[in-house]
Every structure is written in C-alpha cells, then in structure tokens.
Amino acid sequence: MTDATLTTQTFTVTRADLVAYAEASGDHNPIHQDERVARSVGLPGVIAHGMYTMALAARAVGTWFPGAEVVSFGCKFTQPVVVPAEGGVEVEVAGEVKSADDGLTTLALTVTSGGQKVLGMPKAVVRA
C-alpha cells in the first residue's frame, strides 16, 4: 500500500487519560499526576507520559494501516505535552509514506501539540 494521503488524527489528552494510562502501563511517575511534584523537578506542570503520546502515534498508524505488523517504531521526546487539570490538550498526528519496498512501508510522522512538535523524528516501519 502506497497511499500517501494519510488523514491527520487528532486526539484530546486529559488528566483522566493519564491516570488510566498509568494504571494500564504500570508507570506511576507522579510527574504525570501531581502538579507540585512536576514543578519541583522544573517541569511546567503535569505532563503526559511520553509513552502515552507515542501510543497515540501508534494508534494513528493503526488507523492508517489496520492490522499491519509494526516492525520498528521510535522517537525522541523533545517537548513535554502539558495537560491541564480541567479540560484537555490536543495532540495531532500526521503521517507521510517515505518508502515502500519489500513489503515494508516506512512512515515519517509529525506529532504536534499547540502547533509545536512534541516528538523528535518519530518513525514507524510497518509490514503493509
């Protein structure tokens, strides 16, 4: 599949999502729950788990390539996604097919929040 038109996916992240993710993943780092702890280590507020944002990027890949096996997936966490106590923050995942050979499709992703990139060079390779 070489469909280059991948529809950008938008997700809203709330504090409740972080609580649920902490429970399911086992990552109970309080910087993802507690404003005071987050600020005490110099963060601007409660931030989403980087792995939560990465999971949203994987979710977008799964929407674009349903059922495709993921062969590799990686990114840097370059900017924190600050999640307010009330309401939520939007994360947008855009994708572009960079290459498709030998049954492997390489996707370059762009993951932003508030117009700013939050992941560095996120890339996924899927068997599709």
Next chain:
Amino acid sequence: MPIDAGLVGRTFPPTPLYSVTPDSVAAFAAATGTTWRSGEPAPATYPIVLAFDAMNAFLEAEQVQLHRIVHGEQRFAYERPVVPGDQLTATLTVASLRQIGGNDIIGTASEITDADGALVCTTTATLVHRGEGA
C-alpha cells in the same frame, strides 16, 4: 547525586516472568484509546510494560527517584508482535551515560525474550535524570 559512570556496560538481572493476559492487553489498548479484539496482537508500545519494569529495578538498585526521571527517547525493534499467552522477561543493560548541565543522560537497551528465550523485541531508551539543582 550523579549516577556512577562505572555502570556503563552493566547488565541487570532479568525481570520476573510476566504473563501477557488478554485482560492486560485489552486494558492497555483501552487506555490508549483503541479496542483490542481476541486474536489480535498487543499494541505496538505494549512492550514498554516490560521495559518499564526493568527500568524500575535498575532505578531502585541505583537509588534513583522515579520522579526525577524524564523520558528522552524510546525505540522498539520487533522480532514478532507480542500476543496474549506470552511469558516475557526484560533484561536491561546500561549502554551509555553522560552528564549535561547537572542532568544524567542514561542510555539503556532492554532485550525482551519469551519463555523459550527467543528474542521478541529489543527496545532502547534514553532517560534524563534531573539533578537536584535542575
């Protein structure tokens, strides 16, 4: 306190065998906004559950407080998808360590293997340990 540079190259003991259950896969999928159906593999980032266990054991052994850790980078290379029924363990090696501006930048690599000892996934992480003055 900076992390001891002598840790580079050290491999920590494998984490206790973790049984991948349909419930845990479904819960992970639900928490990341997707629906898992029986017969499907686990979501792509699911192996972080194992890698996180291994990281926690490493941090505890080195008396590093989790709230001082921020995630810098994560990469997964999969040999095969994780499926319910798998019994997995993660073995973490400290790959690199440097200090920048009072923070420790720790590179780790974790091999996730199944009950037969076959490699399922290799995952590398960069952890930023924020120093007391940060």
